[in-house]
Amino acid sequence: MWLLVQGLGPEIRQTFRLVVDDRVEAGRVPIHAQVLYDTAFGSFRDDRDFLGFFYNEILHQDTCSRDTADGVEVVAWLAVDDRVPAPHRMNLVRLLFAIATVHERHAAECWPDERADADRVSEARARAAVEAVAGHALARWDGECTAVRLALAPLAAVFPAQAGTEMLTRVRGLADLMRGTTAGDLLEFAAEMVGGNEVAVLAAVEHHTGWDTDNAFRGSVNELPVTVCALHLLDQMGFHERRRLLGLLPSEARPCGRGSPPVATNSALPAVLAGRWAPAVVDLERGAGMGAKTGLLVYADGDVKEVLHAAPHRIRREPRL
Template identity: 45%
Template structure:
């Protein structure tokens, strides 16, 4: 008689669940990525959880596992597939969809934003290959993400607009102008959202002189400055990243949408 016993497989319902947002994320990823998953998925499917996790602390740890302290590592590009899946799924709450798109923006602009911060020195933790792979990973999914615009709530549309101008095309400005018209009507210049959407439209126009002027004006008025020798795209994305963060902070104080 064969007395060898196969290792007992952990049943899904025996996995320690952790906070509610972890359970929801796990369900989304299980449905959208039924095959091989990136290594960061262990934070969703692993049997060990941090007993101190609540929704907020889990999200911080999960996002940091993918984009560690705002730097790209060799596994970052693969991990972004999890973020895209969460951003595309209606089951993900609007606030977390906003955070997912915001993280994709950050991953796609790491190189430029850090260059703007450290110019003329090389960013201390720069990994050009990993940064390029992360940028390409995000770019591959931008059409699918923007395709959700009609179904998205206003908060997520703001994040999508920022992502759109990271990868501008000849159709970016014609598409964004009508899509952002409601925001420009409701949020005047001088407000966080009003300034953000107007700067997005300037970037979408791809006019170097206008981008430089807007970047200078916004930096002088509100935002952390960068050296004038920094390439203008890097300076502009550095400012846009700050603005998107500020918009997101404001959204935590009001309902983000359904």
């Protein structure tokens, strides 16, 4: 059962409030942080209920409003604070990426039309707000676990000038460790974008979205700029990795091709979850027929649960509540 204290609701809401308390100036609570304090927003059943409301208020139905840019500040505070559990930091970095790429992602999905509720001015303001905080988030790479790094790499690809050559080296190094996995594909692609190799980026887009492959992502039309096509693909790759890390996909399931079911392979991810993903666990022994160990934590029903140690390098799945 989730901890409820003084009517503030789920535990993650209280954690978020502690972080914001340390950041906010006296008497100035950002509009998107008010849900952390005001009981007028009502009660939330659990973390998932609260987080769905919180994220939707910032990026409502995947669109930017005039207030979205102001919400970026709050998201950035939470994304770089170690009191926020690593799975949530991963989601918060993913949210920064989503905010910064609203225009490109919608352009790829809606071409040749424009999304009816698009607000180009608000999109530009929100992207600039993310750019202003991206450097601070990227600077945490060395101290973060692999799951959060898999969210940071796409953010670096959006803002290569913020990333710089040192970040490019780090992304490529992790890509080498995870080569042959879907996570490695994401990292290699992000590295090409950070490095500004447009020929390699275009080749990767064509490879991963081609009609002749069973593990293709959704493609976009050739008339669009390469950057638009690339960010549209990178978003899908990041979404796939998030689902895999949260236990919503088999460990090495490839994305569905057009009309094809997911395909699970026997290639295991390297055990490279060094850093913080509380509690600190690096390996999960998969069941019979699923191959060797892989560096993943397990979640029940998509929610973050405490990991129980059964033996060295083994953890077990919590029963669903």
